[in-house]
Amino acid sequence: MGLWHLSKRFFGSLNPLPIRAQDVSWAHAQLLDGEQALWDRMRRQDRRHSLAVAHRVDEALGADAPREVLAAALLHDVGKLDSNLGPFYRVAATAAAKVAGHDMADPWASTSGVTRRIGLYLLHPQIGADHLRMAGSHALTVAWAEEHHNEPDGGSVPEPYATVLREADDD
Ligand SMILES: [Fe+2]
Ligand SMILES: [Fe+2]
Structure with missing residues (x-):
């Protein structure tokens, strides 16, 4: 992730405007009850x-967009809610993973305080998948949460959905 990208994400996350009611109801309409409860708990920047x-996925697939694919778009980053990191520490977490390597996520997650939260943040794909399993999500929704930062090849989400979801995710 480049500097431009990091700073765009950082400043974008400071947007103080509430999410529009029509967007909230659109999101809820795509989600199962347990998924709605999870989505509502996400930080505003993550919901935005x-x-x-999800809108990009909806546009790409049109009327053929399956609910579980839209749910995957809406909830792929749900695992971030455990670390509860704000924009500043997220940039720090991304930088730390670059320097120390992503393998540090597990040992960091077993510490306490900020290093634990950074570890949890880096593990958000696995943590999110776990939340979704417990919420009764469709297997595709769970799989996308778990695999969305993996290399494009060898995932379990079928095409064209994996590519559409990957291209729609700009972080
Ligand atoms: Fe992510
Ligand atoms: Fe994302």
Whole structure:
């Protein structure tokens, strides 16, 4: 992730405007009850990002967009809610993973305080997948949360959905 990208994400996350009611109801309409409860707990910047991704997926697939694919777009980053990191520490977490390597996520997650939260943040794909399993999500929704930062090849989400979801996710 480049500097431009990081700073765009950082400043974008400071947007103080509430999410529009019509966007909230659109999101809820795509989600199961347990998924709605999870989505509502996400930080506003994550809900805003998830809506942008889901709208792009909806546009790309049109009327053929399956509910579980839109749910995957809306909830792929749901695992971030455990670390509860604000924009500043998110940039720090991304930088730390670059320097120390992503393998540090597990050991960091076993510490306490800020390093634990950074570790949890870096593990958000696995943590999110776990939340979604417990919420009764469709297997595709769970799989996308778990695999959305993996290399494009070898995932379990079928085409064209994996590519559409990947291209719609701009972080
Ligand atoms: Fe993510
Ligand atoms: Fe994302």
